[in-house]
Amino acid sequence: MIVCVAVVGHQNNPLYLQSFTEADDALKLHHVVHCSLDVIDERVNNPKKSAPTLNETFLGLLYPTENYKVYGYLTNTKVKFLMVTTDLDVKDADARNFFRKFHAAYVDAVSNPFHVPGKKIASRSFGARVSTIVKSFGSGTVG
């Protein structure tokens, strides 16, 4: 189950963060997402390691912490997508698929002429679309 998704701007500022959990760990998820930016920095800035993944947007599992696993995705414009899940086994294909849909939703949201790039995403329809994507995660409908 996905417990949190986030969009982080290229100055590492949060643009969108939504948790999908009943438990009172929303703040903890903020911490988890924030800390995982270090891993993204490490992967992106380490030229030796990033060489084979030059054109790869999916960053994979960033790190496991406590009950969570954090997955990352980096767009060409250096916007980061993060997904926090409590699932023990996440298939790479599922995660990739999720991020692809999430990215498409993001692109639609920022293409809104009233959206100022670099500002928080306040669009409700984006939120609704993200919720749908999150709910469909791992339900087997790959593609």
Next chain:
Amino acid sequence: MEDYPEELRTPPVSLVSIVGCPEMHATISAALSSQQPPMSTLALPDFAKANILSRTAKSRDPLAPPQAATGILKKDWLLKHRTRVPAAVAAMFRADQVTGDPAQWLQACSDLENLKSIIQGRHSKLVVILVQTQAGDELGEEVMVALRKRAEIDSKHLIVLVESDEAERNASLLKLRTIFAELCSTYYKEEGRRIKARIEKRNFSSVELSVRYCFKVAVYAEFRRDWPEALKFYEEGVRVLREMIGTSTRLPPTQRLVEIKAVADQFHFKISTLLLHAGKVVEAITWFRKHIRSFERVVGSPEVAFLHWEWFSRQFLVFGELIETTSTTVPDTISPRFGTADNALTEWEFQPAYYYQLAANYLREKRCALECPSSRANLTGDSEIPDSVMSSVYVGQYVRLFEEGDTISVLPLSDAEYTSYALSEAERFQDSYEIIALFRKAYESFLSLGATRMASSCSAGMAIEYYAAGEFGNAKKLFDGVAGLYRQEGWTTLLWENLGYLRECSRKLNSLVNFISYSLEMAALPLFSGSVQGNSENKSNGPAGWPTISRREEIQQEVVNILEGKHTSQVMDDEFNLQLTEESTQLVIDQISPLRIVLVASVAFHDQSVKPGSPLLVSVSLLSHLPSPVAIDQLEVRFNQSDCNFVMVSAQEDSSTLNSDVHGQVVHSTSLTLFSNKWMRLTHEVKSGQSGKLECLSVKAIINKHLVVCCQAESPASMEDFPLWKFEDQVETLPTKDAALAFSGQKLIQVEEPDTQVDLVLDSTGPALVGELFVVPVTILSKGHAVHSGELKINLVDAKGGGLLMSPGEADESESHHVELLGVSTATGDEVSKEEVDNIKKIQYSFGVVSVPTLVAGDSWSCKLEIKWHGAKSLMLYVSLGYSLDSSGDASLHRLNVHRSLQVEGKIPMIVGHQFLRPFRREPLLLSRIRSSSGDDKKDSLAMNESNMLIVSARNCTEVPLRLHSIAIESDGDGKQLCSVEQISGLSDEYAVVAPSAEYKAIFSVNPRASNPDFYLGELCLNWSRDLVLGENQDSRVTMKQRLPEVHIEEPPLVMSIECPPYAILGTPFTFYVKIHNSTSLLQEIKYSLVDSQNFVFSGAHNHAAFILPKTEHTLSHKLVPLGSGSQQLPRITVASVRYSAALTPPTSATSVFVYPSEPKFNLEKSHPMSDECVS
């Protein structure tokens, strides 16, 4: 890691025992432990002590049914095998003990028997060592055989050790070692196989035994360094343990879980150590993940959840320490694509810091579980803490000692008893400090890895622990550091939590200013829109709760209440005693302060510059992001010129409360209320003060009478975005209504200088002439301002740019300056006193400073600048006058300046030329001219002892008439003797006036008396002055010198002179003589030719040759009859010297004659000798 017993932390070492002959023990044990792999030795001095090797007698009835195991692992089992159960035992006898005395032999035999029976139950191997003093000592073969038979050992297990000979001894020690190693290996293999058989046959009564057997097999495998087998059985053990959790019923559930986890802990430790020491990092981490996953949720009952978290935290800590001590690096073999299907691991999992951080997190979980009231509720009253609880012989089990008289019995504990015991034990520990230590370790490690956010997270963890432990000072310091990162990256929710803690820390530390500033910052924080959370009572969000608008408003209200002195009980706890101790609290907000979101002041002048004293408009705009409106009592705007300060007072406010120290104006404004996110724009007119910069420094707002917020004024043009709010999706507003002002407005304005009322006049009389002392009169004319402490600065600059008025590289010499400022003289001339001359502060080649006397209004003062040009150069002359209006010292800051400039051309006054002429109709043969005719040597050649002519011409190339006072040739001493120069024509009068572009000529005769190839004739000296109408000034005469070029003086071998009458008359014959003088002492042959001329007929040879005797003259004469009148060219004669092969041709000017048509009638008297015209 230090919690584990030594035997668990180090790899097991085989144990052997030696009995008897204590004097040899040190040598043997040293030999055994120094080799690889080492062996430890259990040395027993005599056979009586051998009993400790025996099995502890078990009073178990062999017929009784097998008892269920009471525990999984005995604590001392491993220790026992490492220290007390040898794999092999060596019985040592001295050689003399077994030979000779039969009593001794019998004793030895019985000792051996005894030892054999002791070790039989252990399956330990036996070795017999015979110690010989010397190698040569005879040992009977039959003794050896008898001994071997007694001991029932192979022949190779009987070793003879020679004591004295070192080489022999070492050889036998080596042999002993090999035998021991072999026996140990056999022993541990057999023991392992025995127990493994039980596992394979599933020949055990309970699952506990299965685990125990696995452990034993693995340990035996470790003894013989069979790591893969050890690993296999440890893993098997853990698997069985994990299965046991649900099935075992032997102990009450809580204690059962504790025991299982304690055993699993040991197994896991062994596995991790084995994997990491073998360099299998990836396997170790994968194993650790599996281990954590399988035990993560085995929390047990909520009352003892803390035990689980403590255990869980220790797993991370120990694994982290193991990774750190084995200094693990990421192996090259694994794919660098962390976190993907290629490589499931992530970077941090190779770092100990990751494990320390999680260990700290779980330890915190333990603290929370311990503090949780639910764990406490069931215990109080239920059972009191039992006395004398101690850990049992089994790993992870606890029992109660029960004393009844002398007998001490061991009783099992109930779960309730155990829980209260564990709780009381746990309460004795200060978890906070351990958590802080773990976080600090992780923090430092993450920081060195460059993971600042992870480090910050650890730092925040430390701070929360300090906060929980009541050390608010430390907590605040750490929180402050973390808040910086969150502010920078705009993580408002995290910042909110942080500030909530900081606010509480300040409250606890009784720091009102900090409390107010943190509260205001919190109140002004933007909300992260995507995270609206319902319940704000959630404890995990820190003391501030979850950020909501209402919470922000509450916090703002709290500050207002404190300022107003109202204490609402809602936010108060008993310790809270923040009081307004001082009259007011001051907050300073500068451009980098995080409080900019609370209040920012933008100040813009409407103009860019202004005349002094005139009114100017200034806009002051304030913006606050506080959620509730803020009523400002008083607004004070401060400038760097305090006269301009002004104060705005809200109309509701009584103006009597104004501070008395406010100097500026007081303005009453209807309302000074700031609404959230709306600019409050105020425009005010101030009167500009003194000239210079007028800058708005700060805007001070007094809120609720006691809070003074001092904002540094910011220019709208250079105002930065609001931190945090810049990411908010909202309409941007401008600080001023005028958009242009919002983008370009500045908080400072230039107040211009007042207009000067002093005139500075520079006069110039046209272009300057090189060499003369050019005078530029400067007049200072006061037209209303008195001039005090005036200073005149003069600057000469090359008009073509470059600034330098000297040739580069020769800056030191004054000659190198093309233009030079020589001095400044005042107009009154003679009246300049000595002191005033000293006042001329500094005159340099191109720069001068002159002080100007005090002038009252209407006065004037003038001086003359004396400038000399050394070369033709165009010059810019800058003169600036700086003065102050009054003589007081402090006024020197406000000086007025007048600047004037003038371009002056420097011109060369005269161009001087010269020309040498030979005597008329005399043509000396100058050999050097013939030779150098093709060469580039343009040197003039003069004939010796002939009077040569020198014509000097001086052309005035200025636009003014010049007076030429004299032209002379100054030659040095030598020149005078060797050459006589006399002026033939020149200045007859005192001076000659040379009009512009007119030319003046002077003629000199030069008669050299010695031949010289490089003769220096001297310098042409021209003395000139401007032709001024007014009286001539002697000083203004300028001498201009020009060096004449060197000439070649030589003696001509032949001189040809032509004689002919001054004029001829048509048809009248006359004689034309050509005289050739030979000045050499040689006979000269000449040839001459005469060319026909159509205007003359002549008699005589056309071509002829002649010989001229030395020092004589040869005359050629031709009679000519002119045929045409006018100026006519005589027949051209060419004389060639055969010796020098040079020809002499007189120039055409010398060979022309005027032919009158008839005898002219001159009005002049006959007495005037016309024949004088014939110049010889």
